[in-house]
Amino acid sequence: MKRRTTLKDLAKELNLAASTISRALDDHPGISPETKEKVLNKAEELGFTRNSIASSFRKNKTLTIGVIVPRIDIHFHSLVISGIEEFAYKAGYNVTIFQSRDSIKRETKITKILQNKMSEGVIICLGTETDSYEHFEKLNRLKIPLVFYDRVPSDYEANKIIINDYESAFKATEHLIEIGCKRIGHIGGSQSTGIFKDRYEGFKAALTKHGFPMDKKLVHFTRELSYEEGALVAKKLLNLENRPDGIFCSNDYTAVSAIQVFQKNNIKIPNEISIVGFSNYPISKIIEPHLTTVNDRAFEMGMAAARLLIRQIEEEEDIIQSEIVTIKTELIVRESTMRSS
Amino acid sequence: MKRRTTLKDLAKELNLAASTISRALDDHPGISPETKEKVLNKAEELGFTRNSIASSFRKNKTLTIGVIVPRIDIHFHSLVISGIEEFAYKAGYNVTIFQSRDSIKRETKITKILQNKMSEGVIICLGTETDSYEHFEKLNRLKIPLVFYDRVPSDYEANKIIINDYESAFKATEHLIEIGCKRIGHIGGSQSTGIFKDRYEGFKAALTKHGFPMDKKLVHFTRELSYEEGALVAKKLLNLENRPDGIFCSNDYTAVSAIQVFQKNNIKIPNEISIVGFSNYPISKIIEPHLTTVNDRAFEMGMAAARLLIRQIEEEEDIIQSEIVTIKTELIVRESTMRSS
DNA sequence: CTGAAAGCGCTTACAG
DNA sequence: CTGAAAGCGCTTACAG
Numbered sequence: 001m002k003r004r005t006t007l008k009d010l011a012k013e014l015n016l017a018a019s020t021i022s023r024a025l026d027d028h029p030g031i032s033p034e035t036k037e038k039v040l041n042k043a044e045e046l047g048f049t050r051n052s053i054a055s056s057f058r059k060n061k062t063l064t065i066g067v068i069v070p071r072i073d074i075h076f077h078s079l080v081i082s083g084i085e086e087f088a089y090k091a092g093y094n095v096t097i098f099q100s101r102d103s104i105k106r107e108t109k110i111t112k113i114l115q116n117k118m119s120e121g122v123i124i125c126l127g128t129e130t131d132s133y134e135h136f137e138k139l140n141r142l143k144i145p146l147v148f149y150d151r152v153p154s155d156y157e158a159n160k161i162i163i164n165d166y167e168s169a170f171k172a173t174e175h176l177i178e179i180g181c182k183r184i185g186h187i188g189g190s191q192s193t194g195i196f197k198d199r200y201e202g203f204k205a206a207l208t209k210h211g212f213p214m215d216k217k218l219v220h221f222t223r224e225l226s227y228e229e230g231a232l233v234a235k236k237l238l239n240l241e242n243r244p245d246g247i248f249c250s251n252d253y254t255a256v257s258a259i260q261v262f263q264k265n266n267i268k269i270p271n272e273i274s275i276v277g278f279s280n281y282p283i284s285k286i287i288e289p290h291l292t293t294v295n296d297r298a299f300e301m302g303m304a305a306a307r308l309l310i311r312q313i314e315e316e317e318d319i320i321q322s323e324i325v326t327i328k329t330e331l332i333v334r335e336s337t338m339r340s341s
Numbered sequence: 342m343k344r345r346t347t348l349k350d351l352a353k354e355l356n357l358a359a360s361t362i363s364r365a366l367d368d369h370p371g372i373s374p375e376t377k378e379k380v381l382n383k384a385e386e387l388g389f390t391r392n393s394i395a396s397s398f399r400k401n402k403t404l405t406i407g408v409i410v411p412r413i414d415i416h417f418h419s420l421v422i423s424g425i426e427e428f429a430y431k432a433g434y435n436v437t438i439f440q441s442r443d444s445i446k447r448e449t450k451i452t453k454i455l456q457n458k459m460s461e462g463v464i465i466c467l468g469t470e471t472d473s474y475e476h477f478e479k480l481n482r483l484k485i486p487l488v489f490y491d492r493v494p495s496d497y498e499a500n501k502i503i504i505n506d507y508e509s510a511f512k513a514t515e516h517l518i519e520i521g522c523k524r525i526g527h528i529g530g531s532q533s534t535g536i537f538k539d540r541y542e543g544f545k546a547a548l549t550k551h552g553f554p555m556d557k558k559l560v561h562f563t564r565e566l567s568y569e570e571g572a573l574v575a576k577k578l579l580n581l582e583n584r585p586d587g588i589f590c591s592n593d594y595t596a597v598s599a600i601q602v603f604q605k606n607n608i609k610i611p612n613e614i615s616i617v618g619f620s621n622y623p624i625s626k627i628i629e630p631h632l633t634t635v636n637d638r639a640f641e642m643g644m645a646a647a648r649l650l651i652r653q654i655e656e657e658e659d660i661i662q663s664e665i666v667t668i669k670t671e672l673i674v675r676e677s678t679m680r681s682s
Numbered sequence: 683c684t685g686a687a688a689g690c691g692c693t694t695a696c697a698g
Numbered sequence: 699c700t701g702a703a704a705g706c707g708c709t710t711a712c713a714g
Contacts, residue, residue: 004458004483006707017685022709030683047482052457054707057398058690064437072426073640078419085413085440094459096405096437099426116393117345118435141388142345227627260629283624286568288601299414347691358701363693371699395691399706685713697701 005048014042025050064094065309066119068110070102070127070151075281076298077125080149083302084123091310093120102127111135114144121145121309126153128193145312147305154194157322159312161305165195168294168329169202172276173248175292175331177210179339181246181274185218187233187254189225196225199250199278218244222254230254234261245273246337252277256287259336274337289335301327346389355383366391405435406650407460409451411443411468411492416622417639418466421490424643425464432651434461443468452476455485462486462650467494469534486653488646495535498663500653502646506536509635509670510543513617514589516633516672518551520680522587522615526559528574528595530566537566540591540619559585563595571595575602586614587678593618597628600677615678630676642668 011018016035024031024039042048056062067084069077081097088095096119100107107127112135114122121144124136133153139146149161176184186203189196200219207214217240222229230253237244238261249255255277262273269275269289277284277293284291304325312321352359357376365372365380383389397403408425410418422438429436437460441448448468453476455463462485465477474494480487490502517525527544530537541560548555558581563570571594578585579602590596596618603614610616610630618625618634625632645666653662 007709008707018707019686019709020684023684026709032683035683047479049453049456049458049483051707052459053394053398053401053403054690055709057394057692057706058708058710060394060690062394072413072423073416073419075414075416075419078414078416081438082413082440085438089439094437094439094454096435097422097426098430098435099423112390113435115390117390118393138388142390256627260627283627286597286601286624286628348693349691359691360693360702361700364700367693373699376699392691395706396693398690398708399692399694401706683714687712688710690708691706693706694704696703698699 004051005046006051010039010042010046010048013046014038060117062118062120063092064096064119065306065313066096066098066110066114066122068098068100068107068114068122068124070100070125072097072099076150076279076296079298080125080302080305083299083304084306085302086299087303087306088310091306093306093310100127102129104129104131108135111139115139115142119144121147121313123147123149123305123309125149126151145309147309147312149301149305151193151195159308159322160324161301161308161327162195162324163296163301163327163329165198166202166205168278168296168331169199169248169250170206171202171331172278172292172294173203173206174210175333175337176246176248176274176276177206177212179246179270179274179337181244182212183215183218183242183244184212184246184248185215185237185244186220187225187230187247187249187258188219188221189250190223191221196221196250203248215242217242225251225254227253227257230257231261234258238262238265238267243273246275247273248276250278252279252281252284252291252293255291255293255336256283259287259289259291270335270337270339274339276331276337280332284332284334289338292334292337293332295330295332297327297329345392346387347392351380351383351387351389354387355379401458403459403461404433405437405460406647406654407437407439407451407455407463409439409441409448409463409465411441411466413438413440417491417620417637420639421466421643421646424640424645425647426643427640428644428647429651432647434647434651441468443470445470445472449476452480456480456483460485462488462654464488464490464646464650466490467492486650488650488653490642490646491536492534500649500663501665502642502649502668503536503665504637504642504668504670506539507543507546509619509637509672510540510589510591511547512543512672513619513633513635514544514547515551516674516678517587517589517615517617518547518553520587520611520615520678522585523553524556524559524583524585525553525587525589526556526578526585527561528566528571528588528590528599529560529562530591531564532562537562537591544589556583558583566592566595568594568598571598572602575599579603579606579608584614587616588614589617591619593620593622593625593632593634596632596634596677597624600628600630600632611676611678611680615680617672617678621673625673625675630679633675633678634673636671636673638668638670
């Protein structure tokens with residue numbers, strides 16, 4: 001097996017020092033243009049590419065960031081990763097991805113893998129099982145910057161990229177009020193998860209502001225906001241004596257299944273019941289009527305996470321900073337709330 | 342700034358040689374259990390983790406594979422990446438991802454990044470612009486194993502993970518024939534892309550086998566199989582004097598929009614027109630009626646790609662092998678082809 | 683503008 | 699079972 005060409009090989013060929021070759025390849029100002037050209041040509045000729053591992057080792061920089069997501073194939077996360085990759089690529093960083101699959105055991109093991117200087121920083125969305133943060137403490141102690149997004153640790157100081165769930169839910173609910181809904185229901189997620197609790201709180205606050213009473217019968221929490229759970233809740237709402245005429249759902253899957261359940265029961269959407277979802281999933285533009293929903297701007301979250309992380313990696317400071325970035329959401333109004341009056 | 346603890350620090354603390362520490366941490370058989378325990382305890386105490394860059398550099402192994410996809414946020418690719426990550430994780434490899442965004446320029450630049458030994462192997466799905474493979478030749482010359490999936494180079498010997506598009510389309514079409522369709526149409530993708538051409542060929546072959554004439558009016562090719570293009574084609578099919586009673590679509594987006602267009606025109610699905618899609622996207626289980634489609638088993642493609650790549654990385658052979666792995670698809674029959682007769 | 687030398691933190695073949 | 703030594707391929711501070 002032929003050995004890969006090294007700097008030294010180039011140096012010998014050209015009767016130059018390895019240090020000169022290294023500088024020439026870096027386009028260092030203190031190297032003559034002629035030498036640079038000779039080196040570049042020879043490198044091309046011998047098919048030389050610098051061994052980046054040796055370089056990383058020597059410079060103590062890997063230009064790599066690690067990303068831990070529960071699952072890559074969840075659209076939200078794939079969008080965030082896309083944003084991370086986009087920003088990182090332009091900044092010259094590589095992105096290494098890991099799936100925790102919502103297992104705290106696997107999440108912990110991944111943090112161990114990331115401890116050994118392979119990644120200069122880590123971006124994480126916590127798994128559902130995760131309720132302690134010791135495994136991240138270790139990274140902190142090693143001065144590896146961390147940025148959390150979406151499912152972030154509560155009562156734990158850290159860099160966080162979030163959206164304003166409370167405010168987004170407030171606006172979504174207010175939108176239903178503005179189009180004339182009088183009895184507004186909510187299909188929510190697990191209240192032990194911060195973001196879903198915030199969405200519920202925002203919903204309640206909008207009702208209160210406009211002097212609407214809270215009818216507990218119109219509020220249902222699901223375990224994981226699944227399509228199937230959405231249908232179950234929708235059926236319950238349908239069978240109420242006093243049905244809702246508007247529903248704010250904490251995600252798009254439940255909103256879509258609610259639409260389908262209502263339609264099957266000959267209820268007109270949006271005129272009899274108007275629906276708002278959350279997340280702006282591709283399905284929201286396909287379901288008929290198209291779904292009004294909150295765009296959570298996942299790609300921008302990813303960009304922001306990478307931007308913050310890389311800034312902290314490159315900062316000279318020795319102290320790990322804690323910063324919270326809130327990404328602005330927008331309500332996308334579509335047919336599911338466009339009443340013909 | 343405090344220096345990270347190194348092997349040498351541990352060695353000094355314990356009055357042992359660095360080599361002994363290294364072996365103890367590796368659970369090397371030739372080290373006494375007592376020494377191992379001492380080393381492990383001290384490592385824990387000093388918060389020592391091995392510098393994996395130094396280790397990679399020394400061993401000339403990074404245990405990292407690179408993945409180039411057009412876009413991460415396309416569901417198919419996120420599923421493939423999930424499969425790659427799953428297999429790689431279990432095999433002790435890390436996965437670094439890059440998006441070519443269908444730009445050959447960016448794809449080429451990424452292959453340059455991957456040339457410098459950072460990745461021991463590369464998995465790629467070609468971008469739509471890519472029609473030459475020089476940039477991959479370079480990786481070949483450096484003996485970095487390559488595995489292509491989905492959009493693979495034609496007339497270029499390489500490792501490829503594919504599905505049998507021809508056969509899958511054949512079976513999907515035959516299914517339409519079996520349920521009683523007499524005039525079967527096709528919404529296809531660009532015929533300059535191998536997989537879409539194969540699907541069309543499979544469609545034709547099924548018609549031929551069962552003695553059905555080919556009616557060119559029932560076949561339409563789109564540029565990128567988008568939801569919007571699907572609707573346009575569906576409208577054309579709808580306005581034909583002699584409408585189809587079954588349609589095989591080369592993806593799920595066009596199938597879904599066709600369903601919606603027909604429904605809006607009061608055509609009953611599946612009884613008047615039956616529809617089959619391709620890919621088993623999440624939407625296929627949500628659209629009503631649920632869509633019959635070909636499960637292309639993207640996760641398994643990813644697993645297979647990682648398996649093949651890692652095997653070639655670890656093989657001693659100096660020659661790069663070329664292997665083609667065909668992943669078995671399955672037709673998932675749902676309501677869009679369940680006729681009540 | 684170029685070179686000689688030291689050294690990054692490991693691993694491993696060799697020796698005992 | 700343990701150690702001493704060499705060296706992986708770069709980069710950089712220093713010297714001239």
